[in-house]
Amino acid sequence: xxxxxxxxxxxxxxxxxHHRTSTGxxxxxxxxxxxxGTECMFFGSLIATFLIYHNNVASGPDREHAFExxxxxxxxxxxxxxxxxxxVLALAAARRGDEKMMRVWLLVTAFFGLFFIGAxxxxxxxxxxxxxxxxxxxxxxxxxxxxxxxxxxxxxxxxWLVSVAALVRLHPKTDHRPIMATMLPKFLGFLSxxxxxxxxxxxxxxxxxxxxxxxxxxxxxxxxxxxLPPDVSVKQxxxxxxxxxxxxxxxxxxxxWHFVDIVWVVIFTVVYLFA
Amino acid sequence: xxxxxxxxxxxxxxxxxxxxxxxxxxxxxxxxxAAAPAGAHAAPAAAHGEAAGHAEAHxxxxxxxxxxxxxxxxxxxxxxxxxxxxxxxxxxxxLAALIILSTAKxxxxxxxxxxxxxxxxxxxxxxVGPFFIGAGILLTLMALFSNFQLR
Numbered sequence: 001x002x003x004x005x006x007x008x009x010x011x012x013x014x015x016x017x018h019h020r021t022s023t024g025x026x027x028x029x030x031x032x033x034x035x036x037g038t039e040c041m042f043f044g045s046l047i048a049t050f051l052i053y054h055n056n057v058a059s060g061p062d063r064e065h066a067f068e069x070x071x072x073x074x075x076x077x078x079x080x081x082x083x084x085x086x087x088v089l090a091l092a093a094a095r096r097g098d099e100k101m102m103r104v105w106l107l108v109t110a111f112f113g114l115f116f117i118g119a120x121x122x123x124x125x126x127x128x129x130x131x132x133x134x135x136x137x138x139x140x141x142x143x144x145x146x147x148x149x150x151x152x153x154x155x156x157x158x159x160w161l162v163s164v165a166a167l168v169r170l171h172p173k174t175d176h177r178p179i180m181a182t183m184l185p186k187f188l189g190f191l192s193x194x195x196x197x198x199x200x201x202x203x204x205x206x207x208x209x210x211x212x213x214x215x216x217x218x219x220x221x222x223x224x225x226x227x228l229p230p231d232v233s234v235k236q237x238x239x240x241x242x243x244x245x246x247x248x249x250x251x252x253x254x255x256x257w258h259f260v261d262i263v264w265v266v267i268f269t270v271v272y273l274f275a
Numbered sequence: 276x277x278x279x280x281x282x283x284x285x286x287x288x289x290x291x292x293x294x295x296x297x298x299x300x301x302x303x304x305x306x307x308x309a310a311a312p313a314g315a316h317a318a319p320a321a322a323h324g325e326a327a328g329h330a331e332a333h334x335x336x337x338x339x340x341x342x343x344x345x346x347x348x349x350x351x352x353x354x355x356x357x358x359x360x361x362x363x364x365x366x367x368x369x370l371a372a373l374i375i376l377s378t379a380k381x382x383x384x385x386x387x388x389x390x391x392x393x394x395x396x397x398x399x400x401x402x403v404g405p406f407f408i409g410a411g412i413l414l415t416l417m418a419l420f421s422n423f424q425l426r
Contacts, residue, residue: 025395033398037405044409048416070358077354085347088388089340258389262381269377273361274370 032252036259043263046146047270053138060136066127066143067275076119077268083112084261087161087254094250097243099170102250106165109257113158120151143271150267153260160253168249338387346387353380 054063067073090105124144127133134141277286357376363369386392391399 025397030397030401033401037401040402040406040409041412042409044413045416048413051413051417052420070361074354074358078351081347081350081354084350084384084388085343088343092340092343255389258384261388262384265377265380265384269357269373273357273373 026248028248028252029255032255036255039259039263043146043149043266046142046149047266050142050146050271053142056138057140058137060131060133060140061127063139063275066130066132067272070272072119072123073268073272076116076123077264079112079115079119080261080264083109083116084258086112087257091247091250091254094168094170094247097170102168102170103165106161106250106253110158110161110165113154113161113257117151117154117158120147120154124148146271147267150260150263153263157253157257157260160256164249164253168246170243170246343387346383350380350383353383 057063086105086109090102090109093099093101093105124147127140127144132140132143134144278284279286353376357373360369360372360376363372385402391402
């Protein structure tokens with residue numbers, strides 16, 4: 001079995017780039033890095049706003065008094081760093097095909113994220129009790145907008161992590177079809193009230209939205225399948241390709257999570273430690 | 276072995292073109308023999324269509340769990356050092372030390388946890404370019420407005 005499997009696997013490895021784009025990279029990964037680049041500018045602006053306004057304290061505690069104790073925020077920093085570590089372990093598990101450990105590490109990461117959000121909620125409540133609110137001063141507003149947006153990113157990341165842990169299967173069936181490809185046309189047909197097209201009807205006779213969908217499908221059609229070597233079946237190739245896509249799902253949520261972590265690295269230093 | 280994606284002909288790894296149909300191989304897309312994990316990963320991946328053996332499938336360098344543990348330990352130690360530096364009275368030294376330590380943490384996460392080190396240059400460009408734009412925005416806004424004291 002092993003003797004036969006190795007050349008087949010080698011052939012699959014040789015073919016793995018076939019489905020790729022003109023850049024040779026996965027569009028989803030390129031898009032994620034582009035998104036993270038835009039997030040750098042977004043958080044850069046928020047941090048700049050905080051640094052400009054941190055001395056403007058009309059009422060409520062000022063920066064030195066608000067951040068007198070660093071115990072809680074230091075624990076939050078350690079927890080988020082630990083979550084980055086468990087995230088990278090989840091990706092490593094996905095890459096070696098260990099679905100169970102991948103799921104465990106993803107959920108541990110989500111748990112650390114929940115802890116972080118809980119601690120941040122407590123911190124906000126504590127500040128509110130001391131009179132530090134978004135309405136109290138520009139310092140309060142810029143601080144809460146910055147850390148609040150980061151908290152929102154963490155929350156989104158937790159939802160994403162749990163979704164990936166629940167939905168990603170590293171051993172997919174080859175007849176799998178994305179739900180949007182099957183449900184969207186049905187949903188649009190339901191909304192428009194147009195009856196289902198009878199077999200044999202010309203495309204021009206279809207309702208407008210169906211013509212649009214057909215046009216989009218034609219324009220975004222995947223490249224033709226490769227000419228496979230005789231020792232590689234179509235099923236094997238599709239399974240291999242799908243497995244790569246599944247691992248990429250974990251990699252993308254990992255990139256997002258690590259980015260959220262490095263944003264906190266900067267916030268921890270600039271907002272809390274500089275005080 | 277390099278298999279032509281056009282005709283399926285098997286060529287040597289050094290081949291620039293397919294010997295059968297003259298298809299031009301793109302070097303950056305073709306896996307090298309050393310990059311393909313052999314042995315333990317090969318059989319399950321082929322036999323079950325699993326994700327094993329995909330360590331290089333999306334580019335980037337991948338390390339052992341002990342390596343990642345080492346990176347995490349380094350991050351934790353740097354954070355502790357940061358906390359120690361906060362008690363310094365000399366504001367200039369404190370500021371400089373915190374910036375350096377924070378940058379070190381940032382780089383460790385980006386290079387090793389996000390695997391930007393060893394990954395495709397395109398991703399570095401996509402991330403580092405906007406990062407410097409963001410840093411430029413930060414410095415510009417601070418230079419423009421930090422002297423105003425709004426009441």
